[in-house]
Amino acid sequence: MHGTLPAAQPPRRGFRLPLTLRLALRELRGGLSGFTVFLACIALGVAAIAGVASISRSLSDGLGREGRRILGGDLSYSLINREASPTERAVLEREGRVAVVATLRAMAVAGEGAALVELKAVDGTYPLAGVLVTEPHAHLADLLAPRDGVPGAVADPALLTRLDLKVGDRVTLAGHPFAIRASLASEPDKIAGGIGFGPRLLISESALRGTGLVQPGSLNRWSYRIALPQASDAEIDAVAARIARAAPEAGWEMRARSNADPRFAKSIERFTQFLTLVGLTALIVGGVGVANAVHAFVERKRGSIATLKSVGAPGSQVVALYLVQVMLIAGLGTAIGLAVGAGLPFAVDALFRDALPLPLNPTIAPGELLLAAAYGLLTAFAFAITPLGRAHDVPVSGLFRDAVDPAAGKPRTRYRLLLAASLLALVALAVATAFDRRVALVFIAAAGIAFGLLRLVALGVMALARRLPHPRRAAPRMALANLHRPGALTPTIVLSLGLGVTLLVTLSLIDANVRRTLTASLPARAPNLFFLDIPSADAARFHDFLAQAAPNAKIERVPMMRGRIVALDGVPAQKIRPPEDAAWVLDGDRGITYADDLPDGSVLTEGAWWTAEAGKASLVSFEAELARQLGLKVGSAVTVNVLGRTVTAKIANLRKVEWRNLGINFVMVFSPGTFRGAPHSDLATLSLPGGTDASAESRILRDVAHGFPSVTSVRVKDALDAVGDLVAKLVLAIRGASAVAVLASLLVLAGAVAAGHRARLYDAVVLKVLGASRARLLSAYGLEYGALGAVTALFGLIAGTLAGYAIATRVMRLDFVLDLSGALVAAGLAVALAVLLGLAGTWRILGQKPAPYLRDL
Template sequence: MAATSSRAEAARPGGLGLRARSSLALRFALRELRGGIRGFGVFLACLALGVAAIAGVGSFSRALTDGLSREGTTLLGGDAAFSLVQREATPDELALITAGGRVSTVATLRAMARAGSGDTLNATLVEAKAVDGTYPMVGAMALEPAQPIDRALAPADGMFGAVADPALVERLGLKIGDAFALGEAKLVLRGLIEREPDALSTGIGFGPRLMVSLDALRASQLLQPGSLVRWHYRVQMSDPSALTSFVDNVQKGAPQAGFEARTRDAAAPRLENNVRRFTEYLTLVGLTALLVGGVGVANAVKSHLDAKRGVIATFKSLGAPGGTVFTIYLVEVGLIAAIGIAIGLVVGSALPFAVNAAFGHLLPIAIVPSLQPAALVLAVAYGALIALAFALWPLGLSHDVPVSALFRDEVEAGGRRPRRIYAVMTVLAIAALAILAVLASEERRIAIYYLIAAASVLVTLRLVGFGIMALARRLPRPRLTEARLALANIHRPAALTPTIVLSLGLGLTLLVTLSLIDRSLTRELTSRLPEQAPSFFFLDIQNTETDRFAAFLKQQAPTGAVEIVPMLRGRLITLGDRPAESITPPPEFAWVLSSDRGITYADAVPEGSSLVEGEWWPAGYAGPPLVSFEKEIADAFGLKIGDSVTVNVLGRPITARIANLRQVEWERLAINFVMVFSPNTFRGAPHTSLATLALPGGGDAAVERVVSRAAARDFPAVTAVRVKEALTQIGEIVANLLMAIRGASLVTLVASVLVLAGALAAGQHHRVYDAVILKTLGATRARLVLAYALEYAALGLVTAAVAVGAGTIAAYVVVTQVMKVGFAWSAGAALGAAAVALVLTVGFGLIGTWRALGQKPARILRNL
């Protein structure tokens, strides 16, 4: 009676205020939840999965960036660092730097290390690092066997000490105490590097680390005019609080020096940028999983309301208005969503601790996992908005449906739409979700593109589902009874076709996209290499040795193609009338301003380039300096013919006017540069040359080893880079990255599988009803199983076809427009998607069908 009185009170217009009405809705929602949350398993799993992904990724990323900030001084090797390329700091420049505090000098370069002699000579590319006696000022160097770094590098018996990465020892076949050479310097291996505190600040190299003293580097004769050596001056501040003013004073005191300055607050900017980008991607993956899960939310809510027809009918028959019914079930769904979000938060919060415990020893820095309120709040907001956006529409359907229609739905289902207010509320929830995604993203342009793409795919898949139903409705009826039944099930009222296509299609689309990107990158790095790429790059060829080195290459590889061009390094200071530091470039072109660039000069258009605007300067040009700029980069920075650019080369600012724009075929790996100057610009400037050797047919490994050994023997100061080895390393990095991305993207596929399973489970009561009626009319279990298998197989194949098409388009855009490489389609990706779709749809479908076929007819027939 009390419950009846409450319902009657709720039914009277104005009988209850908002607070009382909310209290009543909460009481009824809690009363219904006492019976359990059966049917909401997929709802909870999808929300928990997506929230956990977003919370975990955000928390771990924050812990990693906090670690970078905390260890900034150690990673940088000091509070501040000033870098120069191709030259050392002058006494005046060094005086400005040493005014800040204690200074450590480090030089880095690529070079060739050699062991053995004659036919047993072995040479390999190394990332050499020369340090002074104060290294490391911050952090600790760990060696095996344990010893101080200055003792390990000290000279003894006419040989300099050296320590090396274990990979170098393996390549040269060395052991502790063995002798080898770097340039003209004789070295003895004293230890293996176990930990290098500032390794991250120098980035990823193409060879193993070799560490020597500055005296050993000078003895190597590698420090020639124009040699590609980077000099780093690390400063441990006497007054750390004066860091900003100190850096400004150095920059203002030596404006022409061309220093690349970094501070402890940005010790590894490239790594931090990569962490941010990867975090951005993984957050979008988590959001994608939530979007897919949103379909499961809608299915679960609809299924729950279908199961509650009798309860809703009772509410309405006692006079409860539609708004009260809506509020009761909105509160109930909200409580269940809160449970799912809470589970996701717990898992996401624990993820950084679990990753650190399992893989902390593999991370480049030590991290201190902790709860990150901002990441957790963002995950909660995403989860709540997803649940709200996908639940409002099915919840709104119960508002205006008469009691008779609710009862009649047991045998008759029709399409309905909620009243306008619920449609508006749904739109507002979706808009809030989109705004949150954009505002929470550091790359808002990418977030906007993602939202457009996600909306397009969701709408497309939904339309495809309805299109399949419309097509099935118009197809001629097959003569085979099982096929006719399967076709009818595809377009029947309340068919699962749109849900299956939507839930499974998004996950498969993502997998196809990643597979095709992987295929395209692999093809770009391997199959196209023999046709276009040179076999070797040779660096640091002195001008006096250029002719002799060219003759050497012709002797070693008479059929090879040799190209030699002059090379310098320069840092862009101004573009047009704008200082480089005031320019915010597009993300894909940020590398142009991030450090110094290789530059050259030429009388003619370089091979692999084509002139698209302007005119090339005549041979022997002697006027004001001119420069040719790569067109795509010029467009990105708003440069045009006639604009001027200033480049700092060897401490001198060089200003040149843009005479023409070139289109460069970077994928050929030929010698090419962003900027090519007129030859008179660098007349008399010290520099080295860069050479390539392209062997016929892409070269032979044995021939390449002979050329590499001979070059190391006759030209110890020249650095040889085997292109295949370099591309293999790049390929391994790309492969590992794609594997990590693909693994993370499985979250979306798992969500898709959960939603698919939930959708098929939600439709089980229709299957039970059909199976009982058909069995009563004489259908056998085998014929029903075959009919349902044909239905699910058809839906799986169509979903796979849609996923392959959408994934191909997405991969093509990413590969050709973002990565700027050739697109390669893979039949394996298409067949794999089809196999996954068939296994999932047919497997889950037949599991549910088998249960439906086992139901007793009496329970169903009794209610007809």
């Protein structure tokens, strides 16, 4: 029987992973031993960046989602020192339901006590959006309505505590009594009011008019909130455009619900950028730990690499194999960091929802998480490619032979180009996503300089140790040799610890100078009390009153109005794109004054002060630095809107202003002829000869509150405390973010000690065989780590001081005082930590039995 064999079936060709990836996954089955620090560094840095970005997005989304409630309506139009005219009111009321809110500062008096309050007067339609919560709960109109001829008020609990009051008691405003009917539990539009220097007191609009606090020139803000029925953002924009066309000369400030607080949104962006750069610092510092871990990984895989190369695997495939492994592990670390960062807004919202002053809308932010992942993977690649690339050209014999001192060599050009490309990608990513690209570039340059200097310090220490005479005693001689021996830990420890100490010293000095400025130096030079809304008719009598109450005090008094810049050299303010440092001048109303003479605390830098005759024209003196940033010079035209009237004045001179003494000064000081005769109130300051005197200040505040009830008194220390509290919270956030970078430094330091484990192990074995005791070896290692810690602490003190000086003087515009108390503590802790971590890492090594290792030598 003849037949034919069936044809051979071709093998099934299903999907198979590439060979390099299959080999990498197979090797990873053995676990992630030795990659703990690697994972921690990547996860920590990515978590910091992802967490900061996610919280920022949640805040921005919260502001956007709650924009209508924060603003108090869909649109808001605000005027300073004047109410809207009937024609302007009619323009607004044609578009929707209008609520009127007036805000000002006033003095609340109860018995012998007096306190500054943030007074808020509302009409019957308030609030248009959100819910006002009071204790006890009742309709707001009922709480504020007059009973037995006395209008009601709702008070912040802080005011009740400060004046020792309770619901049912009375306070007086400008001599008029108000009955406190409830305490204020929640105010829907509180954020839009900005920083307050006193507790809130809520009254009705009609009751405010009865107090006499609203006078021509008094410092008050009138806001007109408009509620539109189910309007989209496009419809709101259309309404705003119609109002602008109908009342082009109103001079009011407009906000829409989509950007309820643009200044606060900008602050969030700036602060987010700073914290992101700190997180990037942590990631870059962690990159050193990545390089250490990859170097140790290559050392552990020496036998495997030799085997692969001996059977014909090209060097590029070997590098690709282990690069895939490293990037897979980096991907795991990145995923961990992303999970932590993405969950941070939800954790913050769950734990601190009631304490947060801002609306937080926890959400997963894919764009921000993708950015954090890109940072993490690029950092891992950049710091891994060089130690992996060195294995490309090392011969098989060298791989088997160099167990303790591997042959050194530069990686091929391709790997150096890959390193350069990845670093450029990191720089491009940081700059492209930065709110302020100049700040990002400065940070990148500073980081590069710090890395370069620390590398030079490490090389200098090794060169010096190599040239020093060898000590006679064994422990110091061994410590000195360990500093410069092949494979020494000097470069890694100096880099990781140096960056951490520099960061700690910088923050310590900035913190010390900010606190000194707010709590020490300013009160010594600043006035003790500010007095606002002094009626011009009572100005002379008020001056005499202060002179009698404080005979030796210095009293300054100037007229004050509020004005908004509407054009510069004929260009409308909304079309000007000023630098970020000067944008605030065009954003909202500014305090302005007029004067015959150059104000104290000012120095002319260009032009001349006006004479009595020249001062009859419309002239203005502008602050020099702001003028430069706005492109203004002597002869430029500045157009302002004051009390609804538009005035154009020519810049007669520029002057440098010393703002930090908190004296009376203004960005713009006009000539007397510009506004003489215009309704205004006066602003006065009082400086006691002995500096801060709490009892005298309290007495004067009480007497002013009783004698001049319409005058608002502000104690400078209270204002500084309010600002200081805000700064303290910001510093706390900065410290928290910076702690991540310091923790990364510690991880790198621990990783460096672990990376040198193999060489130290053989050292310890040989020395123990030769009779060295554990105590002698510990003393040698302690001297080595102590020397490295001292060198890096010295570098950190110098570099951190320079960085702190630059940030304090150039960025924060503060006087710098070298206060190294906190910095020395940080540096000392760094030295102690370096020694402890180093000894902790070697303790286990010193306990190993020599026999198992001698067999392999």
